[in-house]
Amino acid sequence: MATYDDYLKDLKCITEGEIEKHVAPLEKEAERLRPLYKERNARLRNKIAKLQRCISAGNFYTVGLKSDGTVVAVGDNRDGQCNTGNWTNIGPVDLQQVERRREEDKQRQERLKLEKKHRQENWAKQGLCYYCGGQMGGIFTKKCKSCGR
Numbered sequence: 001m002a003t004y005d006d007y008l009k010d011l012k013c014i015t016e017g018e019i020e021k022h023v024a025p026l027e028k029e030a031e032r033l034r035p036l037y038k039e040r041n042a043r044l045r046n047k048i049a050k051l052q053r054c055i056s057a058g059n060f061y062t063v064g065l066k067s068d069g070t071v072v073a074v075g076d077n078r079d080g081q082c083n084t085g086n087w088t089n090i091g092p093v094d095l096q097q098v099e100r101r102r103e104e105d106k107q108r109q110e111r112l113k114l115e116k117k118h119r120q121e122n123w124a125k126q127g128l129c130y131y132c133g134g135q136m137g138g139i140f141t142k143k144c145k146s147c148g149r
Helices: 004-010 016-053 095-125
Strands: 055-058 061-065 071-075
Touching: none
Parallel strands: none
Antiparallel strands: 055 061, 061 071
16 A cells, blocks of 8 residues: 555656746736636626616516517416517616605505594594594494494
8 A cells, every 4th residue: 555655756846947937828828818808707797787677587487678679578478478479669677767666656655654544543533433534423332324333
């Protein structure tokens, strides 16, 4: 059985100068190629960004926007989500605008909820129905004459 010392005897010793002789050309080649890869990667990032603006996906289907403004869809068409044949002049959507609209809708819903709560509290203070603002009636149990609650 070979020992570790036997293994070391079989190794060819490489000097520091021999290493430099082999590494230096590789470093020069890497320096030459680095800008080319940066440019190629930038082009790929731009293509990916364009594709990200033009692709949508849902459960079991994908929709893509072609450069001529037509839409192509593939996947499960159970609910008709892939029927895009009559769609024309479709453009990419500004996702920031979509997010702004979502935020505005959320704020509007919150405002409406607060307004409803204040209105209901005012009705209750006035002895009106909490749900519809109708007149309350009844001797033993108060019920709304309008909605019956």
